[in-house]
Each structure stands twice: as C-alpha cells, then as structure tokens.
Amino acid sequence: MSDQYDVVIIGGGIIGLSTAMHLLQRHPRLRLAVLEKDGGLAGQQTGHNSGVIHSGIYYRPDSLKAQFCVDGRAAMVEFCEANDIAYERCGKVIVATREEELLRLDALLERGLANGVEGLEMVEPDRLREIEPHVVAIRALWAPSTAIVDFTAVAEVYGRRVRESGGEIHVGARVTAVVRRDGVSNIETEGGEYRARFVVNCAGLHADRIASLMDVRRDVRIVPFRGEYYTLRQDREHLVRGLIYPVPDPDLPFLGVHFTRNVKGYVEAGPNAVLATAREGYRKRDVNLRDLIDTLGFAGFWRVARRQWKTGAEEVNRSFRKSVFVRDLQRMIPEVTAADLRPGGSGVRAQAVSRDGALLDDFVIEQTDSAVHVLNAPSPGATSSLVIGRHIVALADEAFGLE
Numbered sequence: 024m025s026d027q028y029d030v031v032i033i034g035g036g037i038i039g040l041s042t043a044m045h046l047l048q049r050h051p052r053l054r055l056a057v058l059e060k061d062g063g064l065a066g067q068q069t070g071h072n073s074g075v076i077h078s079g080i081y082y083r084p085d086s087l088k089a090q091f092c093v094d095g096r097a098a099m100v101e102f103c104e105a106n107d108i109a110y111e112r113c114g115k116v117i118v119a120t121r122e123e124e125l126l127r128l129d130a131l132l133e134r135g136l137a138n139g140v141e142g143l144e145m146v147e148p149d150r151l152r153e154i155e156p157h158v159v160a161i162r163a164l165w166a167p168s169t170a171i172v173d174f175t176a177v178a179e180v181y182g183r184r185v186r187e188s189g190g191e192i193h194v195g196a197r198v199t200a201v202v203r204r205d206g207v208s209n210i211e212t213e214g215g216e217y218r219a220r221f222v223v224n225c226a227g228l229h230a231d232r233i234a235s236l237m238d239v240r241r242d243v244r245i246v247p248f249r250g251e252y253y254t255l256r257q258d259r260e261h262l263v264r265g266l267i268y269p270v271p272d273p274d275l276p277f278l279g280v281h282f283t284r285n286v287k288g289y290v291e292a293g294p295n296a297v298l299a300t301a302r303e304g305y306r307k308r309d310v311n312l313r314d315l316i317d318t319l320g321f322a323g324f325w326r327v328a329r330r331q332w333k334t335g336a337e338e339v340n341r342s343f344r345k346s347v348f349v350r351d352l353q354r355m356i357p358e359v360t361a362a363d364l365r366p367g368g369s370g371v372r373a374q375a376v377s378r379d380g381a382l383l384d385d386f387v388i389e390q391t392d393s394a395v396h397v398l399n400a401p402s403p404g405a406t407s408s409l410v411i412g413r414h415i416v417a418l419a420d421e422a423f424g425l426e
C-alpha cells in the first residue's frame with residue numbers, strides 16, 4: 024500500500040474511534056486511518072463490559088479518571104441524546120452491609136463531592152427501600168446520575184462519524200511491526216503495509232505490545248483480568264431496579280461483584296476479577312501461551328501476586344464455586360438464590376502493571392514526538408471515551424504540530 028496517512032490509529036475500540044472522530048472534527052482535511060485486527064469494530068473490552076455510564080465517585084480527586092469520568096458522563100449523555108442512542112439514567116446505590124464499611128462509605132461520599140458528582144446523597148434503610156426495595160443494608164450512597172448504555176452502539180456511531188468525515192477504517196489489519204524511518208512510521212499489518220506521519224496506539228489489551236514495538240514504556244505490561252457475569256432469571260429481575268454495588272476494597276482497582284440492569288432490560292451480576300490465561304480469554308479454558316509467558320515472565324506481576332495472593336485465591340475460589348459468588352450477592356440482596364442465576368458473559372480488563380508491582384490506577388496516556396500511546400484505560404474508560412478522545416487530540420496537536 025503506497026498511500027501515506029497523516030495519522031494512523033491502532034485499535035478500533037471505543038477510545039480509538041473517539042480519537043479518530045475528534046481528530047477529524049478538528050482537522051477535517053487530515054488523512055486518517057483506523058487499523059483494527061478483528062473482523063469488526065469494538066469486539067474486545069468495548070463489547071464486553073457492564074455498560075455503566077459511571078458518575079465519578081471512586082477516583083482520587085486529582086486524577087485523570089476523576090476529571091475525565093465526571094466530564095465524560097455529561098458528554099456521553101449529551102451524545103446519546105443527540106444521536107438517538109438508548110440510555111437510561113437508572114441511578115446506583117453503593118451499599119454498606121457491615122459496620123466496618125461505614126467509614127469507607129463516608130470517604131466515598133467525600134470523594135464524590137470533591138469530584139463534583141451530581142446529586143449524591145447518603146441514605147438510611149427507609150429511603151434505600153424506596154430506591155431498591157430488596158436491598159438490605161445499614162446505609163447506602165445514592166448516585167442518581169449514574170446511567171446505563173450499550174457502549175458497542177456508541178462506538179458504532181463514532182465509527183460512522185469517522186467514515187462520514189472521510190476517515191478510513193480497515194478491519195482485519197493486525198499490526199505486527201512499526202518501523203520509523205525518515206520521519207515516517209511504516210506500519211506492517213496482516214492486511215498490508217501502511218505509512219503514517221503519526222501513530223496513536225489505542226490497542227487496549229495489546230497496547231503494551233504496540234508501545235514496545237515503538238520502544239516506549241517497556242516497564243509497563245498489560246495483565247489481563249477476566250470478569251465473569253451471571254444473568255438473573257427473568258422472573259427474578261424485579262429484585263433489581265438499577266445498579267447495586269458493594270463498598271469496594273480501596274487497595275484494588277476493581278469494584279466488587281455487583282448487580283447491573285442492562286439497557287436491553289436484563290440484569291447481570293458480576294463481574295469478578297480473575298487472572299486470565301489469555302488476553303482475549305473469555306472462557307476459563309482459554310489459554311494463550313505467549314500471553315501467559317508474558318504475564319508470568321514479568322517481575323511486576325510477581326510483585327502484585329506476592330502482595331495480593333490472598334485476594335487472588337479468593338477470586339479463583341469465587342470463580343469456580345457459584346455458592347461463594349451467590350453468598351457475596353446475598354450480602355446485598357438476601358433473597359437471591361443460586362437457582363436465580365445462570366452463567367452469563369464475560370469481559371477481559373486490560374490492567375497495566377508497572378515493573379515495581381503497582382496496579383496502575385489512573386489512566387496512562389503518553390506522547391512522544393511521533394506517537395501517542397494509551398497505556399492504561401480500564402473502567403471508566405468507556406464512560407470517559409469522548410473526553411479521552413479530545414485529550415488525545417490536544418496531546419497530538421502539541422506533539423505533532425498538527426494544524
């Protein structure tokens with residue numbers, strides 16, 4: 024392929040597509056292509072998540088997550104309205120079921136207020152019963168602005184906008200090598216070669232590999248954590264009106280198994296967080312040797328494992344024993360039984376881990392003079408996708424001197 028692009032974006036998930044859409048909005052004459060390895064768009068994390076438009080409660084006030092999530096929620100709701108994408112502002116409760124969780128619940132309220140989350144309210148059991156009649160808790164944090172949406176539908180609209188603005192989207196184009204020569208990146212894919220002045224790496228579960236091909240941040244590795252769901256039987260869906268979450272463990276970037284009403288109407292319980300033996304390992308039996316060696320051969324993984332082995336073992340136990348999963352759900356809704364739940368889908372989170380063993384909590388987006396790399400964009404990455412796209416455009420303008 025002899026064509027040369029101004030910008031090539033690697034990865035056709037919600038972040039790559041948002042970035043492409045915003046780049047073309049700002050620079051209408053830009054020659055831009057999105058390269059996606061799968062046969063269609065948004066088939067990885069974007070197509071396997073909980074579909075929650077988060078409000079921004081959990082994140083440290085000075086973090087990118089806090090800023091991008093709060094602004095991203097507002098932007099996402101506006102985008103859905105403008106493009107007729109179904110969403111529902113069903114609200115969410117975070118419930119304390121044990122005395123020792125109350126202080127952490129207070130801390131979450133404080134964080135949420137510091138982050139500017141709208142409408143937050145601490146509620147006692149009487150009020151909680153009006154919101155979620157089947158939940159039993161000592162106290163709860165009510166976040167009425169949290170909403171639900173199908174992020175695949177959102178990403179499809181981003182993709183349509185990219186094409187309408189003259190951008191190209193190539194599927195079946197897995198990037199295997201990137202070589203920079205004379206101010207041009209030669210990008211080899213399974214679907215041919217592309218040349219670009221600048222590259223944006225939005226490869227999700229494989230973002231570290233693309234970065235490494237381009238000699239960037241070899242000290243960070245994606246460790247995949249699968250999240251498994253159960254689906255609530257239809258005749259028991261009345262037990263859940265909106266979104267019901269436990270108080271999370273502050274040492275982990277995961278939120279604990281919860282109930283989520285889906286915009287398609289059904290209710291899911293999950294996701295847990297178990298180490299996956301393949302980056303796209305959606306089933307327990309999926310093993311990819313290269314992925315496994317990458318994880319096990321990384322010193323950072325072992326440092327996390329040494330610190331979190333107990334939590335890891337509990338997660339594996341919960342993954343294999345439905346009774347343990349159900350017990351955790353019953354802490355919030357005692358009426359739920361094992362017979363109410365059938366196995367549902369799963370997703371795999373791209374969680375970046377540093378060599379010194381930190382599970383990177385915040386979004387990590389780095390720039391060089393010829394590329395921008397999205398190295399860590401776990402939840403609330405989908406909620407924040409519009410704002411992350413704009414942020415990348417600002418970085419690209421500065422780093423690449425686009426005009």
Ligand SMILES: Cc1cc2nc3c(=O)[nH]c(=O)nc-3n(C[C@H](O)[C@H](O)[C@H](O)COP(=O)(O)OP(=O)(O)OC[C@H]3O[C@@H](n4cnc5c(N)ncnc54)[C@H](O)[C@@H]3O)c2cc1C
Nearest residue numbers: 034036037038060068069072073075198227370404405406
């Ligand atoms: C279980 C789970 C639940 C979640 N729940 C929520 C939620 O409720 N709310 C929320 O806001 N966020 C949630 N998230 C996070 C959210 O899904 C992600 O932040 C978001 O989808 C990240 O988008 P992305 O475009 O970076 O990644 P992806 O959607 O994974 O896209 C990356 C793309 O790059 C492609 N790619 C990879 N390597 C190559 C290559 N070499 N060449 C070409 N293409 C390549 C992949 O095929 C993929 O399509 C959840 C995630 C998971 C896994």
